[in-house]
Amino acid sequence: MTGELRDGYDVVVVGGGAAGLNGALLLARSRRSVVVVDAGAPRNAPAAGVHGLLAREGMPPGEVLERGRAEVRSYGGSVIEGEVVGAERDGDGFTVGLADGRTVRARRLLVTTGLVDELPDVPGLRERWGRDVLHCPYCHGWEVRDQAIGVLACGPMAVHQALLFRQLSADVVLFAHTQPAPDGEQAEQLVALGIPVVTGEVAAIGAAGDRVVGVRLADGTVVERAAVTVQSRMVARAGFLAGLGLTPAPHPSGMGEHLVADAAGRSAVPGVWLAGNVTDLAAQVGAAAAAGAFAGAQVNADLVAEDARRAVAAAREPLGV
Structure with missing residues (x-):
């Protein structure tokens, strides 16, 4: 070029x-x-x-x-x-x-x-960006349909993003990370659609086996997901x-x-x-x-x-x- x-x-x-x-x-x-x-x-x-x-x-x-x-x-x-x-x-x-x-x-x-x-300062997030750490349901959603998806809340569109990915999979979890847990109508929507909210700061993102992403919380808990989405x-x-x-x-x-x-x-x-x-x-x-x-x-x-x-x-x- x-x-x-x-x-x-x-x-x-x-x-x-x-x-x-x-x-x-x-x-x-x-x-x-x-x-x-x-x-x-x-x-x-x-x-x-x-x-x-x-x-x-x-x-x-x-x-x-x-x-x-x-x-x-x-x-x-x-x-x-x-x-x-x-x-x-x-x-x-x-x-x-x-x-x-x-x-x-x-x-x-x-x-x-x-x-x-610009991604949140979570170890492992940047390294997996574009592979099993995603951002857009229209760009990558079909490829992770029906799989276990985690949504990392780090912006004003986190709940909206969770709802969009719920259209593609019945197994979606919202990680509140450093943000307050949703309340009011947003909380009702998540409950009605079966999207659990995991509170607590996410400490790292990493491999947890073949084609599995481990979302490790600050208390040491690891939640396994096939893909993690994040709003940059x-x-x-x-x-x-x-x-x-x-x-x-x-x-x-x-x-x-x-x-x-x-x-x-x-x-x-x-x-x-x-x-x-x-x-x-x-x-x-x-x-x-x-x-x-x-x-x-x-x-x-x-x-x-x-x-x-x-x-x-x-x-x-x-x-x-």
Whole structure:
């Protein structure tokens, strides 16, 4: 995924996941000069397959991305490996800086850098992430259907997550961990659906035999589960945009921090568009790809309008209009 950078492009796409590649595809097909700069650290790398994506169900994430890169290149777009560390206003465009010292100029930026999952500080959790420690019932639920599932409470959506996984298995346990046990209507829902609540802090997650996860409590009790689900705190990868005044804001759901965009993907900074998980924390691969395509079309329309204004100005100049 290496490549040379030109001096400038119509659009620099920062992030080469589903949103970035689909946005670049639309732009390349519109005959825009476009380069995708990707750091090569996709969020879904630990997953065995992509799910819920029509016609690509179960395909390894790396294969989906490789096909996407080939499609972008087939229309003249570029995809290069690199980490963007800064972006600043440069006249009516932008200068983008990479970690290796290279810079590239762009008329517009499409930011699709996604997010990072911040997990609770429980030993063993990160090591098993994406295998038998999961987060999304739509991404991984079918694979653990009818199995013993544990839900680790560590955010405002814990009960909701337990209810979603209860649709997939009759054996679901909610571990309250460091949060108060649910009360009121939530407690009634859990009881009615047969979801027991285990109180006490979870001290570690580890193997407890073949294909069994041991959830060890602080008092030494071990509860065996086939899979554990946890709601990560999701934070947009956006540090490189600080120089433009764009910083993550709390998401209304309470699930983390995102960059704010309007329905078309426009950020508060003219010329900068956002798509995918960097602005929509809950977007799955298909939704992120669709958002990237829509944002790419909006960026192209914005450039078309600017090109038309420039053409009119150039045509009037000889006439002194």
